[in-house]
Amino acid sequence: MANLNMVEAINLALREEMARDETIIILGEDVGQLGGVFRVTDGLQAEFGPERVVDTPLAEAGIMGAALGLALGGFKPVPEIQFMGFLPPALDQLICHVSRYRNRTRGRHTMPMVVRLPYGAGIHAPEHHSESTEAILAHIPGLKVVIPSTPYDAKGLLISALRDPDPVIFLEPKRIYRAVREEVPSGEYVIALGQAKVIRTGETVTAVAWGSMVREVIRAADLVASQGISVEVIDLRTISPMDDETIVASIRKTGRGVIVHEACRTCGLAAEIIARINEKAFLSLAAPLERVTGFDTIVPLLKLEDHYLPDAFRISRAIQKVVYY
């Protein structure tokens, strides 16, 4: 057992699984010699060789399309797209092919693959380095989309993703890559995909978040606790397929809910979650559901970035709004 941050936990998961499964190949820009721009793949090329940890030409579609071919050829590729802002060239391959292969061949070909993708704002990065477009990915049938919020979960979820028979997009909230350390066991443990986690039980209101927003929600819950508001916090962990049962069970108990994401509001995942709560638990609601999200704007550059991101204060106001409705 070691005290690890999320970068180290992901690195450990990759190392252990690569040792266990010889078909795993990491490919991407700067993933080899450098160990990735965030050092997530640090030391892996030295340990597993340049054939299994491959520095590719700078070409996102190329990485994704070649990864697809490797998967067809019996390997388990783990392509890394360096930043979510550079995902669009690879989306063609993801949407038109990776997600569709199993269905369009009626199961003749499958697409075991884990796409690693640092995402999100909050690290004062340059333009195009702060995007949070997970809803686009969750919209695509055939993909799974996983987002850890802790080092422990990151390792367990990544191991599950690496053993999954279908393509998994593994979104890494880079804002909290090094924010916390916690005990992360070495050796195998898995956290099943598609299962949300109630990370704090509460009675008054349900708050749903994922990635770096989970930490903000916990802070908001602490803020409102003094007012006697007890917040049940759910970390969604997998946004597709979504575990709406855990959310709905909580809403049935609390009757109130706030959904938080840093991505843009319009057509964001909060809208989907609210729709599902309406379908399954409308009569349990004591107040309209609220969402706290990024704005329908492009993520501002670093001087204005902090205004964009939902924080504990904004979330606490939304909690108060639904509680005192």
Next chain:
Amino acid sequence: MNLADFDPLSGKRCEILDHQGVIVAQELRPPGLTDELVLELYDRMVMLRVADQQALTLQRAGRMGTYAPTLGQEAANIGSAAVLQPGDWLVPSFRETGAMLLRGVPIKLIYMYWMGSEWGSHYPSEVKVLPICAPVSTQTLHGVGLAWAGKLKQDHTMTLIYFGDGATSKGDFHEAMNFAGVFTIPCVFFCQNNQYSISVPRRVQTAAASLAQKAVAYGFPGIMVDGNDLLAVYTVTAAAAARARAGEGPTLIEAQTYRLGPHTTADDPSRYRPLEELKAQEPYDPLRRLRIYLTQQGLITEDSEQDRVVKYEGMAKDAAREAEAAISLNPDDIFDYHYAQMPPYVAFQKEYLHRILAARGESAGG
């Protein structure tokens, strides 16, 4: 033959059997390309033309959806795929019906695909052919990855990747070429330059004098070949495949052919292609020159040709009937193949469709 003798920047093009059926470069012909093999491949070309024609007939009769005919590109299809060995992969775009047939995809399945069933892409597991790829050029990368996998497994296979002239304008093609060059990937990029991307002619795709010369920038050989000359296509592709198998990396082949039909059955070429241009292409028909040659060799006769066409017409009609009979109309198929394990929300939607069908008085059983 030596690929290096046909430097694409020199404008040279490989030709062996000219359009009048005369062998013009016997010395290039590999020993394995005997007259018997030529006859066998010609036979496959006739099969392709008949199967292709049958698809058009089915489409006109409302028994098939949109279809992309191969008419005029039989030599490019058959001459290239003929060099593959067991274990090699074939990665088509959508105008490789003949290449796919030659590599063991049943006609029935190809018809099923264009008739509108995903089961048409569920090939027998031993068939090393990827399904048809409608998005232009994306498959070039799949082929590179697949060939890369073969290289890592050291299985000494190679992958033959098809695409059209329009695909060479897309980024995926360039990324695929670049990856293949950098990683010495055992593949052959086979461009069927049929002169049109739907309506847009070749000259609008690139200012380059040839498509083959694009290989130069990626550090491996490119070669132009008369794509309507079965012997030349076979010879060039065999040399490129041998290079790939020997671990020397990729080759780009530009097979210059001509699409005698429409882009698809939904297209009207009269809006962009003068009839005179089409007429001028008729002497270059890839089957015509082979008929002259094989007749001269005493390998075919007028009677044998009639029998051949009749045989394949019967085969194609049978395949069409079998395809129609085999197509599953079970609406559960819509839902059942997206993941190894169906997500609960998708299962709910599947049940919903059952309820809707029941409410309409229709069976969900297909």
